[in-house]
Amino acid sequence: MEVMGLNEVMLNRDHVKLCMECRCHLCREMCTQYIETRNSVNTAYGTYIIAFAYQLGLIEPTRELAEHFLYCTTCGLCKYRCTVSLKGAFYRKIMDVPKHVAEIRAFLNEKVGIPYKAGIILDNLRKFNNPQGTLKAFVNLENVKDPLNEKVSIIFYMGYSAYDRRNSKALEAAIDILKNSGVDFGILRKEPNSGDLALRLGDVGLFEIFKERNLEIFESTKAERIVTFSPHDFYTFKNDYKLKNVSHISVFLKELMDEGKIKVRKIGYRVIYKDPCYLGRHSGIFNEPRSIISSIAELEEFSANRYLALCCGGGSGHDVMGLEKKKINRVAKILANEAKERGVDTIAVACPSCTTMIESEGMRTKNITEIVREAMV
């Protein structure tokens, strides 16, 4: 990613001018951070108006401003609510809010330093290879090949979920499935972080380090394909590394099911599926997870789904940095309440951040890998 100063993100670039001259506020209503804080400045509109005012010399870059820009989860729902974007794909490309937020963060990091909360995450990434700052992964990797020692055709990339107790269970489910279906896969024992969080938080230098390390390893293993557990890593590999042979676990599982390598039985319960932002909205993958779930359980839909699905509130490191201090997680609460109103007690997710955020509100979630393992025959 190119680092762009606000000066360039500004006035002379189309999106800021378009947003400034429109001011429709349509992005506000469903914005995760607006729902959390009820502050209309924490929206795409707020971002652009700040950028515009900066250009006019009304706003100085300060540490407070940098902290303010940590609010956005880069879920990108605003892109699909924006009046300008509604006019077509061409304008949607211009109004790429998640990208612009990351650019502004990078700029502010350079100008006023990295904000405290983001600093912790970036430090952890640098030192421990994971944003949580955990020393050891919780995942049991017995009898799993190491791509650096043995040649495998597929690398299963775990991401930072391996350092999280809850999500490592879902990871183990995935490993179980892969083992049972006879796939030739391996998992790196010292997996460098994908750098997704570093990039979203505006530390482009750190991202480049991770990118270089990862690409080096991927090349040396000569694996044909990378399958990621997290949609965030999938998106980063695909769009920021420009890798071609990368897929998300849900797509891979669907392929295995189609080939008959995984056989599942119907389990008589109802689940409601929540589209992860980086799998659905950002990558356009909606049908694979749905078809996996509906072959096992009865599938319900949230009233806002697919391109308009709500964010869980965990993007941009909020699942790591937010939870300790935040008293309520309103977006996850909205999701949990809607599920309860429908009489569903489990939310099916395909992203570890969703698991963390929604379970923090006391709602049971199941990763798609857990659902499949449960139903395997």
Place this chain on the structure above:
Amino acid sequence: MDRIAIEKAIEELKERIGEHNVLTSMFERVPRAMAHCVFPIHKWREYIPDAVVTPESTEDVVEVVKVANKYKIPIVPRSGGSGLSDGVVPLKRGIVVDLLKMNKILEIDLENCTATVEAGVSLDELGRELLKYGYIYPDYPASRHSAFVCARIATNGWSYICGRYGHTEDLVVGFEVVLPTGEIVQIRRGGGKIMKSSTGYNLKSLFFGSQGTLGIITKATVEIFPAPEVECPAYWGFKNFESAYKALGALQKSGVACAGGWGLYDEKRVEFYRRDLPVYMDLPENFKVVVFWHLYGNEDEVEVARKRLFRICENAGGTFLGKEFSENAWFGRHETSVPPIHGRKNGMVVPMVWVMEDPAVNYTEIPKLKESWHRIIAKYGFDDWGLLFASNRKSKQGEYLAGIMIGVDETEFLENPKRWDEYVSCRRELMLVALDAGCSLSAAHGPVEEGKVELVKKELGDEAFKLMLKIKKLLDPNNIMNPGKFMLDLAYGGDGIE
């Protein structure tokens, strides 16, 4: 203003309503200086508020008002900031009271058909909640997705489907208001759910269109309706203005009770829609003017009414543009009214602010005014986005909201501040023509912007305006509530212009 007084007030506010509810960072204040309306961005600095407070309850609002009174600092209530007039622009700076945190839906009474909400509940939020029970709150401004229930009282908002359900003033049953001196007053009749009553003065009307000059509305009880079985929009193409105008006249005399409303897009407006996006209004070439109407109601009543209105339009020489076209155009009415991408300057595409001047006109004046308005816009060289005439009343009289749509490139003001003055003169001239034809300055947004506000006195008459000044001074002895609006500063010996 006294800088020390402001510092003291901010400190006291932090004590009273909590530090996290008092925002003083520049990036919180700057965006709250403007609304949706065309804004003189070269003078942005002059309107940046000194602080923003985000009260969480009516009690917090009372504390804010008391502190403001103590230090004589202006306060400006704000929620959506989507108004098409300068209602929320802090002309004299001071404290912006951002009400978005008060976002509870307090009660939904399905038996008596009312809903009670706090000031930070948007039309969409209420609408989503009501839809669970099969009900709607039928207040549909163009900004349906960004407007707020209580703020609509202060602007006396206008609704697209007023023909069937009325405007905000017909839908609000009662409300709670914090007066400029800090008292909480319940403006209600009976137990708070009675709409028609003859007890005492009708105080409700006083606050409609007050633009936050008489107090801060913190709660409102509104009427809700069972969702209509059918929503039937129809768009008609006409070859010339005369026949479309006749059709409009016939529609208003049709006496159809379930009509949500009707309207007309003139030649310039249709040309504007054709500019670069046929996906929105893919009209056959030979149609110059569009007339639309929409029916809301039970299946059987709509079926009968539909036939009648079809006959009227066919007799007037109109061509039905098709079910799909009509549904798309009607569905897109909220999103498509804010199209910054269609601006043109010297044949170039330039992002522009959508300005809509909104006088209320009588049916007979439409043809004459249409000519004059287009002439004035052309004279000043602004991008003419055409006119919309939409029915303006629940009862079916010949009264219309005239939407004069103009594209203005705000960034031009930075290089050439004179352009702003030109726009203000253009607006004033448009309004003077309207006033001479017996129109009202504003059917929907409130005439508080430069270029319009000077004419309020002319429209209301000297005596009525004096009465307004007296009421303002009675309720707000220190002139703290949104000063500078409606030239009400005259009541305190000020000049009334910012």
